Amino acid sequence: MSNLPDEVIWTLTNTDDWGGGLERTYRAENVEHAGCGGDVLLVHLHDEMGAISGAHSRCAKCGEDLTA
Numbered sequence: 001m002s003n004l005p006d007e008v009i010w011t012l013t014n015t016d017d018w019g020g021g022l023e024r025t026y027r028a029e030n031v032e033h034a035g036c037g038g039d040v041l042l043v044h045l046h047d048e049m050g051a052i053s054g055a056h057s058r059c060a061k062c063g064e065d066l067t068a
């Protein structure tokens with residue numbers, strides 16, 4: 001179960017090349033982790049063709065997995 005609202009505004013904060021594609025990190029502008037008040041991050045992994053191959057969400061402060 002996700003504790004994130006439906007309308008989250010994400011801002012791209014970081015792009016890394018992990019070797020097989022790009023990893024893009026987004027930060028939620030209008031949401032914080034209810035548990036500790038930390039920033040909520042969304043990480044998208046892209047394959048070499050640019051398609052999203054994985055996504056997960058976590059708290060930047062306490063590291064809790066917030067993936068829906």
Ligand SMILES: [Zn+2]
Pocket residue numbers: 033035036037038059060061062063064
């Ligand atoms: Zn947290």
